[in-house]
Amino acid sequence: MIRVGVLGATGYAGIELIRILSMHKNAKIMFASSQTYAGKKLAEVYKNLQNIVDLTCEEVDVEKVAKSCDVVFTALPHGASKQIVPALYEAGIKVIDLSGDFRYKDQAVYEAWYGQEHSAPALLKKSVYGLPELHRDEIANTSLVGNPGCYTTCSILGLAPLAKNQWIDMDSIIVDAKSGVSGGGRTTSLGFSYAETDETMKAYKVATHRHTSEIEQEIGLLAGQEVKLSFTPHLVPLKRGIFATIYAKLTADMDTKELVNAYKAFYKNEFFIRVHDEGSMPELKYVNGSNFVDIGLCVDKRLNRVVICSCLDNLIKGAAGQAVQNMSILFGLDEKTGLNMPGFYL
């Protein structure tokens, strides 16, 4: 039994971790922290957990975590993670960090896009970008995983086969991404209230969203060259889900069927990636509630442009599920463990 700690357990990524781990046969939650609710039963804060989870929220306590846990998930806000992760790492336990703080190879890129100094730059060399489909072996050999977020996982996996094979004009990439509301976290801001969010939608942080740099890092690594691309996030009246529509100029001479086959070949060993057959396109209801990424694509011969649709559940494959998948890699379990469920559909 893997002994697990969750820091930031009452945020939406944290509580999804608790929900998934409460059904996991090889993991046991030993410690859950919450700054806001310390001292309160977790099942009082989230009453869906009544009869299932019997844990009390605690203050963060590195020593206690180190003693009682084999691995800790840090589901803290960006910036807060890099304050606490070094101590956890020093204490010798494995850390899977869900913030942006340990996802970057290049400190300067982090600092430019996050507008703050990185207080633990040495750890950036130790940390591994926790996208199992691209970095499985490195993850297996690290103690610090920078777990990717929802927009980035969705975008990178949608683009990876094209980038790796350099079948597209690398200057032509556009990612138009649509997100559900839980992606913004458990927030009380007016812009996330029901009355201001239902039956409307908007784009936000156009041309300036931080996740752009993370997608560029990974697509650049795959392509073997520096890559710059457009990334436009939208807020849509959904509770869960990320849907990315990706465009690029195709340089290879391929039709839809050939490209679908190439994607299937690229992901042939990846249980959690489902490439749709020619003519089928993904919908959020296929993936929400699961750890799957569904990808469909179409080559528009008229324009020689490829359109890829990629989607996932932002709280699962885009956060907590991927973190659990990374835990399986760190501990040598089958990656399906605890994640072998279909989407809700309804």
Added chain:
Amino acid sequence: MIRVGVLGATGYAGIELIRILSMHKNAKIMFASSQTYAGKKLAEVYKNLQNIVDLTCEEVDVEKVAKSCDVVFTALPHGASKQIVPALYEAGIKVIDLSGDFRYKDQAVYEAWYGQEHSAPALLKKSVYGLPELHRDEIANTSLVGNPGCYTTCSILGLAPLAKNQWIDMDSIIVDAKSGVSGGGRTTSLGFSYAETDETMKAYKVATHRHTSEIEQEIGLLAGQEVKLSFTPHLVPLKRGIFATIYAKLTADMDTKELVNAYKAFYKNEFFIRVHDEGSMPELKYVNGSNFVDIGLCVDKRLNRVVICSCLDNLIKGAAGQAVQNMSILFGLDEKTGLNMPGFYL
């Protein structure tokens, strides 16, 4: 042209007043206050008003309001109204107050249910309960209208013919009411966030909601006796709308058709009350966007119980529309003026 002021213009009732008045051919908004946004263009706070409304939010200024306006709508939080209304009233302008502060005949009832002293009890004797269908003549002769809220308008109008005719057991009344989210105002509280509100519902303030006392006051007046009843509010994932399902033991020997006809007769001069034919029941999409109240009913002969469904748009007939209807009464206009629009349906 009636010169109008709106205090609390950036709350949801206030902004719906602005929206309705911006299309009103006999009214002109001279003054709009907002504590939060004073100094800002109203059309910057609510960008739907761009090109339509050219007003700047001001601080409350009684003297200025009194000089520039013939009537003022006070769409302030409960408690705040009774601080400001006396000065406006003294200044000699007509006041239509959308809070609960001037809806009560009996100061003691107000103080019991609101848990606070009433600082202007003398005005309770001057104010008239602004439900035109029941108090039209009194409204025409007052300068201070206590404009009823959404739950109460919906419940009282659904029950009025039964109460007036004493066709029911007055101890048997139950109002099960369902509300959209805008009824809670423009709030940032977590319980109104999209992620916590969509795809869920709940009852709240069971047996303790303030509006109980307001419904009891008016139904008691109609019945000529003290009335106590059950009122249960629910929060449902809707932006607009109140839907009340009302139950009572029928003492009269009537079937559905007879009772429908009695309701039609009771409301025969009321443009804004639409009593459905036997076999038809109201839906929110018929009334949302309009000043109508739709009422349907069914006599359950098996149990000798009547079930009434009553619904309205909480922001219009439940707030701003009713206030404009009251303005028409105060100034001798046709009550349809500015309110002669069908529901959105979509």
Added chain:
Amino acid sequence: MIRVGVLGATGYAGIELIRILSMHKNAKIMFASSQTYAGKKLAEVYKNLQNIVDLTCEEVDVEKVAKSCDVVFTALPHGASKQIVPALYEAGIKVIDLSGDFRYKDQAVYEAWYGQEHSAPALLKKSVYGLPELHRDEIANTSLVGNPGCYTTCSILGLAPLAKNQWIDMDSIIVDAKSGVSGGGRTTSLGFSYAETDETMKAYKVATHRHTSEIEQEIGLLAGQEVKLSFTPHLVPLKRGIFATIYAKLTADMDTKELVNAYKAFYKNEFFIRVHDEGSMPELKYVNGSNFVDIGLCVDKRLNRVVICSCLDNLIKGAAGQAVQNMSILFGLDEKTGLNMPGFYL
């Protein structure tokens, strides 16, 4: 390993059975029928099942089912079940029927409320009403379970302790129930389209809904007397969930705390019933995604009336989850098996 068949696998109750059974460690789906999609892969009809479920929809084939399955779930429309269940029963396999056809003790009641003859009345004497919390021992000894639906499970469990103890006036019961849209099945009717359903709500079949008779049967059994009650269903813009607000005149002298304690005592051995502490009321987000029923209550001393809120996921505890719970009883498994998951919350 229990070998399972699902007839009507592509309706919403059927597909929820498939989803739950696909994660069940002691059951294996051997047979799935679908009239509409016979010959098609189940994972082509519901693409959320890709990589998880590898089954092809078949035509109903009693012989094949009897040979390959230990138990069969019939998730067919009302009326269709009673055509096929007798043959399955004769063939000697256990049957859990999700329609209304085998829920009645009294053939005449069924025929009166369903407006059709019952073609297999002899089986009504063999079948057991599949509400484990009330009929566990009988279920364990039958081969034919009439699995209760969503409205009835929610209403009966909310009322059971009061009825059993006769703490209420049995003529005063009112159940005001709100349902999500999936309760109507996988239908293409206009009244269930998104444009006609979102941001609106309605009551339907007021005083005439079939489930009234089913609730009356069970509450009557508990109370030891004939019971007639009001049941009003509403359609609310939710995908999942039933929320029942129940009213009755209290004849016992109890306050909220005492009644809460009595409910907790009544359900003390029931894992899936969660009685909320005084002051807490259930919300759908606590139960949706789980097999739990959450119950909260309040004694309104002013009126001597009790208000009970009871809610559950219509597709799980109101259909597929309850059916799996019944399967566990039939085969001697722990009832939590395959159902030990918390609600989604998000």
Added chain:
Amino acid sequence: MIRVGVLGATGYAGIELIRILSMHKNAKIMFASSQTYAGKKLAEVYKNLQNIVDLTCEEVDVEKVAKSCDVVFTALPHGASKQIVPALYEAGIKVIDLSGDFRYKDQAVYEAWYGQEHSAPALLKKSVYGLPELHRDEIANTSLVGNPGCYTTCSILGLAPLAKNQWIDMDSIIVDAKSGVSGGGRTTSLGFSYAETDETMKAYKVATHRHTSEIEQEIGLLAGQEVKLSFTPHLVPLKRGIFATIYAKLTADMDTKELVNAYKAFYKNEFFIRVHDEGSMPELKYVNGSNFVDIGLCVDKRLNRVVICSCLDNLIKGAAGQAVQNMSILFGLDEKTGLNMPGFYL
């Protein structure tokens, strides 16, 4: 008073015409047809119209329309319009057609994208593309308007200043469009049911949607060259609204402020086009319920790419409102007549 006919009055575009015209001070509806509901009161089919609209649905009757109306709106399905419009046109009344049948200059383009012959090609030479902001003068001089749809109005107006000035690489245009559900019409298809549509989204008809050709026609005319572009429609859980995110490679050396100013100048006489200031981006809640198009933009200097967000209410500026605007042009009224309302916001 303009005498108006509406053919196809019970579809969503038709009923929105009825709703808008019912509040129009210079128009009177003389005739409303509905194939499905002929003989029924319009206010029985759409009960939101009770007390407001007193019309009975009729069968299409060209002679009667010609005699009783000055102008007729044909809100019929694509294909049906071209069967009936010629007779109406011959009869000498003005026709505003809301289908795709009379929007094309080039019969071959229509036939290629619609997969059917055009039975009235001569009329394509008479008809004018009814986008007032681009073709006001031609509209004033025609008797047959091909009223543009929602996707196209939103996309074309978002791109027009760039195309007209040739500030972009014409091969680089991508329109990623998101639509509410009412855009699909009043349909009973499963893919539009609430349970299958809420909390999910998808792309559809990728690279093959008919409206592509209509956008290409108009952008080509503005640019003075043939244009081919990517258009990807998505279905999003909204009742109303189109939101287009448009991408193009900028060839001009302009920053966001300069381009915003150029858009403002281009549309300076257009009441219904609201160009947002630098730093502000449109949201659907600003435009839904109104005839406005809101446009915001951002020049991404890092990539030399422009991102434009354009949105409108698909039933108003994308259908019925635009048709009424065209009617004003045909009859010399101020275009704001009947359309001078702000968005609902809530």
